[in-house]
Amino acid sequence: MATIVGAIATSHIPAIGRAMERNLENEPYWKPFFDGYAPVRRWIQDVEPDVAVVVYNDHGLNFFLDKMPTFAVGAAPEYHNADEGWGLSVTPPYPGFPELSWHLIESLVSEAFDITMCQEVLVDHGFTVPLSLLWGRESRSVRTLPVCINTVQFPYPSPARCLMLGRAMARAIESFDDDSRVVILGTGGLSHQLEGKRAGFLNPDFDRLCMNKIVNEPDELARYSVQDLIRFCGSQGVEFLNWLVMRGAVPGAVEEKHRNYHVPISNTAGATMILEKCGEALFASERG
Amino acid sequence: MRVQHDDSIPGTVIFGGELALKGYALNKMCFSFNDRANREAFRRDEESYCRKFGLTDTQRNAIRSRNVLQLLEAGGNIYYLAKWAGIFGLTVQDIGAQQRGMSVEEFAEMLRHAGGQ
Numbered sequence: 001m002a003t004i005v006g007a008i009a010t011s012h013i014p015a016i017g018r019a020m021e022r023n024l025e026n027e028p029y030w031k032p033f034f035d036g037y038a039p040v041r042r043w044i045q046d047v048e049p050d051v052a053v054v055v056y057n058d059h060g061l062n063f064f065l066d067k068m069p070t071f072a073v074g075a076a077p078e079y080h081n082a083d084e085g086w087g088l089s090v091t092p093p094y095p096g097f098p099e100l101s102w103h104l105i106e107s108l109v110s111e112a113f114d115i116t117m118c119q120e121v122l123v124d125h126g127f128t129v130p131l132s133l134l135w136g137r138e139s140r141s142v143r144t145l146p147v148c149i150n151t152v153q154f155p156y157p158s159p160a161r162c163l164m165l166g167r168a169m170a171r172a173i174e175s176f177d178d179d180s181r182v183v184i185l186g187t188g189g190l191s192h193q194l195e196g197k198r199a200g201f202l203n204p205d206f207d208r209l210c211m212n213k214i215v216n217e218p219d220e221l222a223r224y225s226v227q228d229l230i231r232f233c234g235s236q237g238v239e240f241l242n243w244l245v246m247r248g249a250v251p252g253a254v255e256e257k258h259r260n261y262h263v264p265i266s267n268t269a270g271a272t273m274i275l276e277k278c279g280e281a282l283f284a285s286e287r288g
Numbered sequence: 289m290r291v292q293h294d295d296s297i298p299g300t301v302i303f304g305g306e307l308a309l310k311g312y313a314l315n316k317m318c319f320s321f322n323d324r325a326n327r328e329a330f331r332r333d334e335e336s337y338c339r340k341f342g343l344t345d346t347q348r349n350a351i352r353s354r355n356v357l358q359l360l361e362a363g364g365n366i367y368y369l370a371k372w373a374g375i376f377g378l379t380v381q382d383i384g385a386q387q388r389g390m391s392v393e394e395f396a397e398m399l400r401h402a403g404g405q
Contacts, residue, residue, distance in 0.1 A: 015379075060367040064319045065308055085321045086374025152367055154304035195366035197357070198299030199384040200395055202402045231297045235366075264399035267380050 002100070002173050002180040005047045006257075006276040007250045008040060009214075009243050012056065012129045012187040015266040017088050020132055033270045036260025037133055043257060043274050044134060049183035051097055052134075052142045053169070055245045056126035056187040057151040059084070068153045069116035071165060073108070074146035075101035079123045091128045097143040100176055104145070107172030113165055121146060126239075130187045142183075149245060151188075151238050159229060160222040162241045166248020174251065186246025188239025190261075192268035195235060200267055206232040207261065207269050210240060215256045215275060218247045236268075253278040303365050311363020314351075317341035318368035327375050356383050 016033075019025065025034040061084050063069065075098050081091045105117050123146055135141060147169070150156055157165070166184075173182050190210065193201040210233070213221050221244060229238050247254075254275040262270045301307070308315075317338065320326040330337040338348050350358035354376070359369055373383055385395035 060319055060365075060371065061322060065312060065315055065365070083322055083324060085327065085371035086379075152303070152365065153308055154302055193300065194370070194380050194384065195356070195360055195387065196299045196301050197387060198297075199387040200398055201299075202399065204402050227297065227302075230300060230302070235297075235300055263402050264396075267384055267399060269402075 002051075002176040002178055002182055004170060004173055004182050004184065004250055004277060005049050006254065006274065007184040007186060007246045008130075008134065009186040009189075009246060009271065009273040009275070010040075010130045010133060011189065011265065011268060011270045011272065012126045013266055013268055014084070014086070014088050014125045014129065016270075017125055017129045017132060020137065021089060030265075032262045033260070033265050036262065036270075036272050039258045040134060040272055040274055043276075044183070047181070047183070047276070049181045050142055051100065051145065051180045051182045052131070052185055053145045053147060053173070053182060053249065054127050054130065054185045054187065055147045055149065055166075055242045055249070056123075056130070056185075057149050057239055057242060059124055059126060060152065061124035062122040063148070063152070065153055068150055069148070070150045070157050071113060072116040072118050072121065072148040073101060073105055074118050074121050074123075074148075075105060076119050076121065079121065079127070079144060079146060081124070081128050082122045084124055088125060091132065091137060092140070094123065094131065094144045095140055097145055097180075100143075100173070100180065101145055103176050104169060104172045107175065108165075108168055111168045111171070113168055121148070126187050130185050134185075147245065149241050151236075151241060156226045156238065156241065158226055159224050159241060159244050162244040163218055163222040163248040166245040167251070169245070169249040170251040173249070184246045184249040186243040188242050189233070189237055190240065190269040190271045191233040191237040193234030193236055194267060198234070201234045202263055202269055203233055203237070204261075204263055204269060207271065210243070211259060211261065211271065211273060214243060214247050214273075216253055218244060247275065250275060250277050301360050301366075307363045307365070309363070311347075311365060313342045313344075314347045314359070314363055315365050315368040317343065318364070318372045321371040321375060330375060356387050
């Protein structure tokens with residue numbers, strides 16, 4: 001059966017992609033942020049995942065308000081990025097894993113998660129920036145599976161529902177009959193707000209609480225309402241919903257192997273974490 | 289841990305059905321700016337591009353004056369508006385500063401101090 005090795009949470013804003021395109025990683029503004037990814041890339045080398053399930057939100061590249069799915073799952077052999085309108089250069093396509101996608105879709109729907117199935121979906125910076133950060137812009141060493149959460153139009157799914165979705169994803173992935181090593185990416189956040197008179201809102205205290213609790217007490221965070229999340233981490237900080245799906249998708253206890261948190265990165269609190277599934281060492285020795 | 293039940297959050301837009309309906313044409317126009325050809329068509333003749341999408345007078349005035357708070361009020365959604373702002377090379381920091389009524393430098397300084405709280 002497929003193995004879930006753990007999860008990586010990471011910011012995904014376009015400014016990160018732009019900084020990478022311009023080789024600004026060692027500039028004083030960016031260094032404290034990018035330095036936080038060296039341990040993440042080392043962990044990936046050690047743990048060797050070959051599939052990345054990417055939980056992200058679309059920002060108006062693929063989905064418009066004409067049809068806005070709450071949860072959408074990609075089921076394509078390949079995923080394409082495209083022009084988002086404000087200058088980030090388009091990345092090469094990403095290999096998919098349609099067999100795992102359809103297994104996930106069938107399993108989720110059988111558990112009453114009525115998701116939208118997408119054989120064509122353009123993936124935006126919420127998907128591409130994390131993959132560039134973790135594997136490099138051109139590398140295509142992992143197969144990918146996009147899971148898109150609506151954070152564009154209300155009502156959004158609740159934190160509790162997102163955690164439940166993640167747990168159902170874990171049951172699906174662990175019942176997939178092959179030897180894939182799956183890492184779950186939760187992208188976006190942490191606190192930030194782009195619009196309104198409160199634009200620029202940041203809340204490091206709440207971000208730290210979220211990072212602490214998501215490790216092994218995610219149910220405490222699932223008790224917040226969506227409005228609570230927006231109040232405490234900003235209208236785009238609500239992307240923390242992606243992190244909750246991610247955490248749910250790693251079953252049982254996890255060990256926090258790494259965290260980096262830096263304010264500000266553009267308008268946001270930049271953050272990354274590695275949550276390794278407890279007992280993973282056993283799996284590593286088994287594959288000896 | 290659910291501490292409050294009041295849905296209103298000061299200075300914050302909750303983009304629900306009412307705004308989605310009100311802003312549909314405006315957002316549809318902004319969604320079209322994913323394509324370079326459409327961005328160029330807007331640049332060439334802004335008024336007729338707006339007319340093509342059926343924007344209201346309020347929305348057209350807000351587009352004309354580049355006023356993000358007015359666009360939000362008129363039903364604009366920030367994710368689509370960002371694509372419109374990109375046509376003029378405006379970043380999220382420029383937009384943030386404009387909405388706050390401060391200079392971009394002041395806005396960046398506020399962020400550095402983890403401002404807004």
